[in-house]
Each structure stands twice: as structure tokens, then as C-alpha cells.
Amino acid sequence: MSIVSIVIRLIRKKERNSLSILFIVFFSSIGFTQTHLPDEMHQAVLSVIDKVYNENFQEAEEDVRRIIKRYPDHPAGYFFMAVVLDAWMNFYQTNSKESEFYRYCDLAIEKGEKLLEKNGSGTDDWIRFFIGGADGYKGTFEARYERWITAFRFGWKGVSVLLNLEKKKSSIVDVNYGIGSYDYWRSAMIKVIWFMPKVEDRR
Secondary structure: OOHHHHHHHHHHOOOOOHHHHHHHHHHHOOOOOOOOOOHHHHHHHHHHHHHHHOOOHHHHHHHHHHHHHHOOOOHHHHHHHHHHHHHHHHHHOOOOOHHHHHHHHHHHHHHHHHHHHHHOOOOOHHHHHHHHHHHHHHHHHHHHOOOHHHHHHHHHHHHHHHHHHHHOOOOOOHHHHHHHHHHHHHHHOOOOOOOOOOOOOOO
């Protein structure tokens, strides 16, 4: 399954808001261009994404729990649990699982940071990518409820990780999509964040 086919499929889902389309596509693209993740995890993640797309949220959550059980110290499972919870809340137009969503985002960041601390320099860039992704996802959630200050705070924190990966010439091409998505939505909301310094329209 290519990133292009997922973009097309998601856009056809008219009930999804535009922020969800961009960020689900961006973060679900992990491992499509490269398979540095363990094969078993990679296949499980693809299954989760497919089930989220088809709105089989319970089955997607069960798949993610298996990933977490199999890889308890890796941030991927916790990140994708947040993806499932966010998609469920978006579909049912509720924030009833907000606390759980944030808990899994924070766990993804915590697990990733522990791996970075343990492995030191040379750690797989995917770990950093998941850390940035979790903060970015929190930013999109905040934006859904027009909490602009925290939305851009989380968004900037997440995209800063991606900018560092770009600067070091990481081979993860999905980094560019994340940076571009952030630049677009930051620009699109320029009237809302007029009080922020140095906000340019970069669409």
C-alpha cells in the first residue's frame, strides 16, 4: 500500500476533518518508505491503520495492545494507541477519551526518550520521529478545540524534532511531509495567531 493510495482513500472519507487527514496520513506513513521497524511491528502497524480507516476501532485497539505487549519499551505501540483514540473521538465527535489519548502520547514520548538515553548517539531516527509525532498529534488535538496557544506549543515542539532530523539529513523522507504539514497549517491559521511573532504565510 503506497502513501498516495492512503491519501486518496482518506480524502474520500468526507466526514474526516482536514487536520485529521493530514496528520493521520503523515504519521501512518511510518515504515512505508523504509522498514527499519521490526517486520512483525511493521505489519501490525499497517493492520492498525487499515482498521482505523475502516472505522474498526475496537479491533485496531486490540492490535495496538498486542504491539505494546510485544514491544513494551518501544514508543510505536503507545503512539498508535493515541492514533486510534484520536480517530475514535473524531469519528464520534467527542473528547471523552482525551485523558487516555494524552496518556498514550506521553508514554510514547517517555519510552522514546528512555531509549535515546539508553542507546545514546546513533539511536535509530525512528525513535525521534515517534517522539516528535506524539507532540505533533497533541497539537492537532488541541487545534480541533481551538486551543491555539497549546496547539502551536505542542506543534512546534513536535516539528522541532523533525527539523533536527532534516538538518542531520535523515533518510526518513516522511520528515518532509510533517514539516510541510506544520508550515501549511501554521500559515492557514495566521489570522488566529496574529499576536505571534514572525508568522509568515508559507502555503
